[in-house]
Amino acid sequence: MKSVEDFNLIKESARCLRCSRPGCVSSCPVGNDIPSFLQLARQGDARGAVQLIGHPFGEICGYVCPHESQCQGGCVLARRGRPVLTGEVERRLFADNPYLVTVRGDAAANTSVAVVGGGVSGLTFAVKMYEQGADVTVFEKDELLSTLRLIPEFRLPRAAIDRVVDCVEDKFRFVRRRVDSELLRRIADDYDVVYLASGASRCYGLNIQGEDFATPYSDFLNKNGAFLNGDGDLRGKKVIVIGGGNTAMDCARSARRLGARTAVAYRRRREDMPAFDKEVSAAVSEGAEFVYNVAPVSVSRVGHGLELTLAETECEGRGKLTVTERVRTEQCDVIVTALGSTFDDSIVEGLDDLTGSEKFFIGGDADGGKTVARAVADAMRVARIVSEKTCGK
Template sequence: MDIEDSKVTIRSTCEARCARKDLVHNKFGKILGFEPRPSPTEDDIVKEASRCIFCYNPPCNTCCPANVDVREYVHAASVKNWYYAGKVVLSQNPMPLSTGALCAIEETCAGGCNLNNSLEGPIKTSKIQQFALRKFRELKIKPICPPSNGKKVAIVGAGPAGISCGVFLRRLGFPVTIFEADNFAGGLLMSELIPTRLPTEDIEWEVQMAKDTGVEFQLGKSLGKDFTVEDLKKQGYQAVFLAFGRPEEIVPDFPCEGALTSKDFLRQVCGVLKLKNGEKLPDFTGKKVCVLGAGDTAMDCASAASRLGGNVTVAFRKDFKGMRAHPAELHELLEQGVEFLSLVQPTAIDNGTITFRLQENNNGQYRGLDEFITRKFDTVILAFGAKIGKHSELIPGKINVQKVDGQDMLFVGGDLAQSLTVVEAVNDARTAARMIADYLGEKREIPCFETEVDHVSLETEFCGMKFKNPSGISSAPVSGTYECIRNCFKAGMGWAVTKTILPQRMSSVRTTSELSRLMRTQAHLAHSATSA
């Protein structure tokens, strides 16, 4: 087991399990340990954002799958401009709190940061983004709901891709209805991610922002059961975006008697913690729990089982270098005392008894050996991923990237388009929204996020002249040349007072828009007359 290469540290199992026990139950029997991770302070975030060197060509922007202007919102956070920071992120990403919590930033924005080799490392963009958006949420400012153009679009699935596509299309003026099979919006973010990773209120706020933009939700409506694609056509929808994910669990071809699936287990836990269904959490106190798999879903299952009191073992076929799970999740589970059993391939499960075939790694090629071991557990959870399964029959054609062959009005995104992360699903949604807009004859860029704040008039009257905003520069060295004044105007200032300026340079830089904002003082006029 090559722990060093996985960049994690381990403390003794006894210490970790004692710490976990304190997390799970207090003396009053109240369940603990599922609270959201503590948020950094405002001073911490401002200090972190102020480390940014604000590169001229920022690699963080290039590396963001959602095309968010990372440098811009980090700069806004460094000066505590939480409204503008939120506006920058929301303009490109309608799911900012979810992506901030779940993004593997080491592989995206932070991975390209020019401070990677510094002592403090890259800018912690995800923490800045989450904090800034929660500050923005506290402002309780609603987005503008654009007028409808009458060209209806239906979206199937209220997960990250569906919600994001709905928001982008509404900004373009399309009336949007999202059909969701469950009785809640949010998809897997709500039903299969424990609050420790993503708090309920974060998802609910993102859904509410979509509603405030004008997106309509019809919950409890399932494709194939309550309606078909053909029904949507008959109801007047001119385009359909399919984003219902992969609803079926992948079950291995060996006997799995008595095993739970990750969907069943996580839905049970999230149903209690997030959806408040009134049921009881499973009690794993003192029980041996085995999670089979090495992806993020397996880590979620292991984390939940550990917090429920179980002695958890994660078993997987590859070694630590081949794990798909994020290293931070691995590190946290090791801190909780979770055991990892690598290079083992389960061949049979019989009511908790698992037979493993040992594996070897030969230069990245994993091969089974003729050696077997058996382990006994109280609960076994299968976390081998998900698939479309029989739901593919509901799609009238073959999926080709983000389109359906032979169906001009059908578009797909998210898990259906093989996206692996939430932020990729958001990018799928933006791409699909542009494709739908082009298909329906609205060939223009998706507008930025806007609120009523952006339309507040700053117009003012001064010295008998009207200006678009009251900010300007007075007579000073910075306004000693028209070049300096021009730069100030480009930065958004409304006017400038000039005194001792070089009149011979006026012809090369003077423009009508600039002259309309120049105020010439009596001293300047006298100086000009004397010079003449």
């Protein structure tokens, strides 16, 4: 495969065969019209190609989506050895030509829309409703796209995130408040449509003795910026990351870059890990070690370090998992937990009448862990439903 430096966007786009039944489109969670996108790119119409995609996250998808199992995995040319590198084309076009958010219709005119959550899905929905003429308010207590900002710079440059924020920040009204169930009720009273995309904000814990000695991934990755800026480092230290997803790989690679000996402890087999293959490979090539079929049992402080007790596990693929009595201990300095996160459902507690109503929609990570493309797809789907409903209102 050609190196990224050799990449010629127009030549790559011209490789597309414009298939009559394009596998790239059916494999894209958003259903992007990839053949038309590539044709516009080949013709040098970068602006047209970007606007055709219809949302501002093309560059970010280009960086973090698993193209090999989405658009590129479905490309007919993958069977001949090299798919059209749609993700790379998308990433480069969007970086140079950020999406323009403009009003394009009036299907949702006179409709007030509240979006709870300034993440990928929330902002995509806000953009689509604004484009349909709606009056949009986004409720977000943190910085916009704060979850994306936990992805280390080496995987997702901050500039790409900032370009999205630049596209949207003067288009909506932003309310910097944490939304709880009481406020959600009031929002529902005041707005015609509510889209809840508050993300998966509740981190899973270890639920073992000594858990407080471990560092949650969000703290580790947040502090990582300070470490990388020279405020600290992990040289000579040993870090154990517990988990098997992309975030665990981010933590492991960050720890390696900070100079630590690093091991990833995962409770199942290599092939059961939820992390994308390319992320696991990157962690391996950067020197992280992996220990499979182990589950944490306890953490204790020993001198200045930590002792992690692990039990061997037996699993049937991603099915039944048995934790055995066979244990071992590992000495280390930092334990990072990256066990995933889930929707904080306290926000909808006691609101069954609202969540069952026609004005209420839920999407993004609040509706189950998602890739960027799937979070975008949720928002686009709901925006279509709302536009159809409000049309002719």
